[in-house]
Amino acid sequence: MYMDLSLGTTVEDTQEVQEEEQEDDLYQQQVLIGQDLQHGGGEPSHVMAREHMFDKVLTPSDVGKLNRLVVPKQHAERFFPAAGAGTQLCFEDRGGVPWRFRYSYWGSSQSYVMTKGWSRFVRAARLAAGDTVSFSRAAAAAGRYFIDYRHCQHRSRDISFGDAAAAPAWPMAVGVQRTAAWGKGATMAVPAGDGVEAGPTGGARSFRLFGFNVECSGDDAAAASASAEVEYVDGDS
């Protein structure tokens, strides 16, 4: 599958997204689908050398009503700063969009958790139990973090359409031109603060077209969600 990315950057010939090797293609995608967004004064995310920290296969609770991600203690203590009152961590997704999560320690359960902001990411990325989130960090800049995800292989193909049940499936045509919906977009601003509800920059796997969120992950081939809602979230936290 080849996607012509109409972004400001030059699309190199090597930018074919590997459909196989789901296991370890996260870096690859990050580098390949990099955009030239700059923010935080750092380097463009597509040239940022990064170090993988850990993955987590999401549990039902991680994606459910509890609105929190339990961060396995070993990783939390190894990679993240001590969680204090109001600690907030910022993670850039594949497209450089920042996602801010409150990071806390719950003494009662002795767990480290991402709370505020997490559920937005879950919804935006349509994460489900069994999917994997992957955390990495800039090799050169302490405290610069990245987040990525992959949907699990055997996930149901059913798309949740919410109330607008009459949504069409959107066959993913080869060569569909990706508009600048995310990135230095024309019609939709990329948030400088919290992420936009419309979805994290999903490499070449997910984008917005004519009011539809279109997903074209490697295993799902192509799918469209009727969710036309675009919820802007102020970066309150």
Added chain:
Amino acid sequence: MYMDLSLGTTVEDTQEVQEEEQEDDLYQQQVLIGQDLQHGGGEPSHVMAREHMFDKVLTPSDVGKLNRLVVPKQHAERFFPAAGAGTQLCFEDRGGVPWRFRYSYWGSSQSYVMTKGWSRFVRAARLAAGDTVSFSRAAAAAGRYFIDYRHCQHRSRDISFGDAAAAPAWPMAVGVQRTAAWGKGATMAVPAGDGVEAGPTGGARSFRLFGFNVECSGDDAAAASASAEVEYVDGDS
């Protein structure tokens, strides 16, 4: 039935546990089986003059998954301090072991409840619906509370063994020597903070022997549970 209490204290001849008169032997047991544990700077519990406050026959909810005891409003407002954020009440059982319960007012249901810590007590005392808990307080010291319980007369004799279904019934032999499992125990420390999972000091009715919690209440005569777990709980809240 005579039980030789191998505690540090002198066992007086009057320490025969009455097997009859289940109804009103709570105080008696308290006095009879008193240990000389001292804590909280108060007097030894076996000589503490006390005033009965109220009893409650436990409902299924009081002993179920809700992990809370509804305290009848009239008694709550009469006997307990106003429930504020994080209010915690401490109740000593027959043996002077303190049990700390969070005490709250739930505006939604307009009820006073004991929450955190309550389920531990329920398990330890093997309370079931229909059993009665009895609350009293020190006559001379405001804010010093005591808790006791009695199993209901017509309770099922079935013992819940959890997964370890092969637990033997433990015929209560007359003269079984009570080890110092609770109290100023040799092998098991009595917690200064929250109660030990192994059970409230149940007069001469319940003790730990060779890894079994042995119960010898008047009506159940004798029973053993295979629950060998001893859970230490930090008094964090």
Added chain:
DNA sequence: TTCAATACCTGAATT
């Protein structure tokens, strides 16, 4: 008022 979000708490599993 309803609902979502958060901050707790707990039991079971695991080490």
Added chain:
DNA sequence: TAATTCAGGTATTGA
């Protein structure tokens, strides 16, 4: 066997 971890709850708050 004791201690830790964490998935899954509930209560309360806030929008």
